[in-house]
Amino acid sequence: MTQELETYFNNYFAMFRSEGWKQLISDLNGNVGQINSVELTTDNDNLNFRKGQLAILATILNLETQITSGFEQAQEEQEDSQQELGFDEAV
Numbered sequence: 563m564t565q566e567l568e569t570y571f572n573n574y575f576a577m578f579r580s581e582g583w584k585q586l587i588s589d590l591n592g593n594v595g596q597i598n599s600v601e602l603t604t605d606n607d608n609l610n611f612r613k614g615q616l617a618i619l620a621t622i623l624n625l626e627t628q629i630t631s632g633f634e635q636a637q638e639e640q641e642d643s644q645q646e647l648g649f650d651e652a653v
Contacts, residue, residue, distance in 0.1 A: 563640050571636070574629045590619055 577583050596602075597616055603609045 563636050567636060571629065571633045574625075575633075578626050578629075587623065590623060594619055594623075 594616070597612055597619065603612060
């Protein structure tokens with residue numbers, strides 16, 4: 563993994579540990595039910611707007627999982643690359 567990619571992941575992991583991130587996720591989880599309510603939809607434009615809001619919320623709410631998966635994949639690729647080159651991790 564390059565230093566740049568490692569810094570990228572570390573910055574996200576630091577953000578995920580912050581109280582501000584935890585508060586944001588808590589607030590957004592509380593908003594999903596209200597935005598997802600069909601009863602409050604007034605017309606097709608409003609429905610499409612709500613669908614957009616939900617898509618953005620899903621992206622943010624799933625960001626930690628996506629970043630963690632990307633980090634794990636990068637680590638696996640690095641390990642595979644080292645094995646192909648004959649490096650032994652135990653050394």
